[in-house]
Amino acid sequence: MSNPGNNENQSTTEEDLAEDYYSILNVPKSANEKEITQAYHRYGLIYHPDKSKDPESKRSAEILFSKIKKAYDVLIDPHKRAIYDSVGIKGLQQEGLQIAVRSKTPQEIREEYERIFKEREERRLEKLTYSQGHFSMQIDASRVFDSLSADNEQYFPRAKQPLITLGNFDMHQSIDFPMSVNDTVTLGGSLNTHDKYGNGSVSASLKRILTSDGVLELKTTMGANQGVSAMFFKRLSQKCNGSINGILRYKNGSIAPIMVGTVNYQLDTHLIGQLQYKTSLNFVNSHMSTALIYEKDNLSANIRFQLSVKNSFVAAQIARKITDWDLKLKSSAQYGFMGMTLSYGIEKQITQFSKIDASMIVNTLAGVALHIELERGLQRFVVPIHLSRDVLPSAVFYGTVTPIVCYFIVKKMVIDPYLRNREEAEAKSKQERLRSEMIEKKRLALVAQNLMRETVSRIVEKESPNGLIITRALYGKVRQEDKSESRTVVENEKLVDVTIPLQFLVKDHSLHIVNDQPKSNLEGFYDPCIGETKVLFIQYKFNGEFYEANLDDDQLVRLPKASHKVQWWSRPFSTVRNQ
Secondary structure, eight states: OOOHHHHHHHHHHHHHHOOOHHHHHTOOTTOOHHHHHHHHHHHHHHHOGGGOOSHHHHHHHHHHHHHHHHHHHHHHSHHHHHHHHHHOHHHHTOTTGGGOOTTSOHHHHHHHHHHHHHHHHHHHHTTOOEEEEEEEEEEEOGGGTOOOOHHHHTTOTTTTSOOOEEEEEEEEEEEEEEOSSSEEEEEEEEEEEETTEEEEEEEEEEEEEEETTEEEEEEEEEETTOEEEEEEEEEOSSSEEEEEEEEEEEETTEEEEEEEEEEEEEOSSSEEEEEEEEEESSGGGOEEEEEEEEEETTEEEEEEEEEESSOOEEEEEEEEEEGGGTEEEEEEEEEETTEEEEEEEEEEEOSSSEEEEEEEEEETTTEEEEEEEEEETTEEEEEEEEEESSOOHHHHHHHHHHHHHHHHHHIIIIIHHHHHHHHHHHHHHHHHHTHHHHHHHHHHHHHHHHHHHHHHHHHHHHHTTTSEEEEEEEEESOOGGGGSTTOOGGGOTTEEEOHHHHHHTOBTTBEEEOOOSOGGGSTTOOOSSTTSOOEEEEEEEETTEEEEEEEETTOOEEESOGGGBOOGGGSOHHHHHHO
16 A cells, blocks of 8 residues: 555655746746747846856856756647646656647647546556545533423423433444546445444445446445445436436345435536435335525525425525635525424634534424534544524524634634644745755855846846836745844845846836746745745835835736835835935
């Protein structure tokens, strides 16, 4: 079995050191051949080895020239550029890139490349396994909120005492074994308790992708709910797909067949209609349902109607993602034989692989419940808490407020410190692992700046006195004290002075950095603190006025900009006096 950790470290290293060819030449991804050639010639004039007389400088210039030449060769060639745009530098390093023949179009190259990587992915999957888990623990806290009348109190004198009890447990674990891209074997087991009694089961299933439009899954279960099942999914047309699931359960010496059929049809770009029918020998458990499902960008909603002897209902749900805060707000309403149910909740992304979900559920027959779910990777932990058997405002209020307060406390005291420490540890690990590469990139960046000096002097002379002059620019972990002109870059090893390379990019009284990639890919830049958050701090003059900007690492740069202007009352007194 392969070691995922080593693969992760290797891929992380490659990502940290990967160069962006568009940023190297500072051209947009939509750049045409003329723009790419002009950018290449501009850097080629200062990097050409023949302009360096010193042997050491000549060797460094050869490396820099080779880098921009490589970027130019890829972006100027439509076939190589198509591969690079699709899958990055790794596509150009793919063995047997003979697929990039002139007779093939960029689209054909992408398809051929995807086929090659699909074969590699198949061989990789054969060595990996995936584990999924589900754990549920029911909690009954209804006695905390429920109040009994005076008549009932004499019969249940202890019922008024707050009491929290643990209810049913349910645990399920499964392991997926990808045999190939098309075949996956899953082994699973489950344990659960109900009313002080417990049982368990083991299962095995085989999932096979028959074609691009068909999937077949076979499953057998031993123990509780023993039986066999078969599920077949088929894409019937471009807008329609369906599935049928047949189940044979063996219970109490008899076989109970169950059949479930589902059809989905795309009514519109963002609207899907669904029809489902379930039947069994016990007609009470049969039902038919239909639904409309709407999904667009950050909004999703659905309306469902179910007709059944046991439980007929109509339900509606709506959810809204707020991407800036990494959370989702959701609510639902349902009315049927089981009473009226209202629910509302929030889903919050805590880390890249972890999220928490909290929902309040109010039912006219069952009372008030709080549903908490924590998902970590492929593991899910569910804790349903029954707060009251009646619809009590106090249960609704505390069930809503308490999880929010607890989350912010835990976030402040546990999550934030953990994430901060982990980020610092990962950054330190990357820096240690890439120390030699960082030293070499720093050396080349300083050489590039030195080669730019003569050209920058001419640009400054041309821009003076009322053009765009970069007076100071810092890139990296910029602190407030670093912005003072009395400070030097040497005092902060996580900073690099990029005044020269930014002034080099000034053209016709303006500066444009046209890519949303990290600025460390720009010529004359390097990453002084790999793995840490970086900003670009710029002080510049335009038309004799002072400007200042703090820009995120992946933010587009367009100077000058009116919002960057520094008002005279916010500048140091000495600067105003000497103006």
